[in-house]
Amino acid sequence: DAKTTQPPSMDCAEGRAANLPCNHSTISGNEYVYWYRQIHSQGPQYIIHGLKNNETNEMASLIITEDRKSSTLILPHATLRDTAVYYCIVLNNAGNMLTFGGGTRLMVKP
Amino acid sequence: DTGVSQNPRHKITKRGQNVTFRCDPISEHNRLYWYRQTLGQGPEFLTYFQNEAQLEKSRLLSDRFSAERPKGSFSTLEIQRTEQGDSAMYLCASSLSGGVKTQYFGPGTRLLVL
Numbered sequence: 001d002a003k004t005t006q007p008p009s010m011d012c013a014e015g016r017a018a019n020l021p022c023n024h025s026t027i028s029g030n031e032y033v034y035w036y037r038q039i040h041s042q043g044p045q046y047i048i049h050g051l052k053n054n055e056t057n058e059m060a061s062l063i064i065t066e067d068r069k070s071s072t073l074i075l076p077h078a079t080l081r082d083t084a085v086y087y088c089i090v091l092n093n094a095g096n097m098l099t100f101g102g103g104t105r106l107m108v109k110p
Numbered sequence: 111d112t113g114v115s116q117n118p119r120h121k122i123t124k125r126g127q128n129v130t131f132r133c134d135p136i137s138e139h140n141r142l143y144w145y146r147q148t149l150g151q152g153p154e155f156l157t158y159f160q161n162e163a164q165l166e167k168s169r170l171l172s173d174r175f176s177a178e179r180p181k182g183s184f185s186t187l188e189i190q191r192t193e194q195g196d197s198a199m200y201l202c203a204s205s206l207s208g209g210v211k212t213q214y215f216g217p218g219t220r221l222l223v224l
Contacts, residue, residue, distance in 0.1 A: 043215035100152025
């Protein structure tokens with residue numbers, strides 16, 4: 001499965017949009033982009049996933065570039081409860097193990 | 111609550127003791143995964159089951175670790191002769207085996223070996 005690169009940390013003001021980037025330049029055509037987050041001392045929480053098209057759900061939006069080599073997770077109105085480590089993971093649908101990298105530690109500040 | 115549940119949430123044990131953790135997956139999910147997470151690191155895959163069959167094991171799963179899923183529903187992870195290096199959060203996840211296999215995680219069991 002393709003490796004991903006994320007900035008180690010980011011800050012965001014409460015109420016503003018948080019845009020978390022992820023590079024996955026070696027992604028294959030059948031590999032999905034998944035986003036999870038982990039709030040301190042809790043299990044990872046699934047956020048969203050996509051293959052080619054942009055996706056939106058009640059938690060976030062996922063924007064995937066046309067060449068699929070990078071993506072951005074958007075939290076439209078960040079709250080203090082969104083402070084967490086966000087993981088971008090690439091996985092093909094036959095894959096069974098999620099490989100977590102370092103993630104991005106998002107700090108939402110009042 | 112119909113999510114993944116894990117018990118106990120916390121366990122403190124002495125080195126050399128055996129411990130067992132339980133995971134109850136989302137009821138319609140036939141895949142169940144175990145991960146381990148040490149402080150400051152992301153979760154690492156240990157093993158997974160499809161129904162009652164254990165289909166893959168990581169090299170991290172030493173011979174002191176054994177996982178079972180006897181009836182294809184809940185699973186147990188046992189660590190024998192615990193070592194201080196086993197101190198970690200043990201996470202369980204479940205998914206469907208068809209379609210997009212999104213994994214949903216439980217809250218984890220935090221193990222401290224003294």
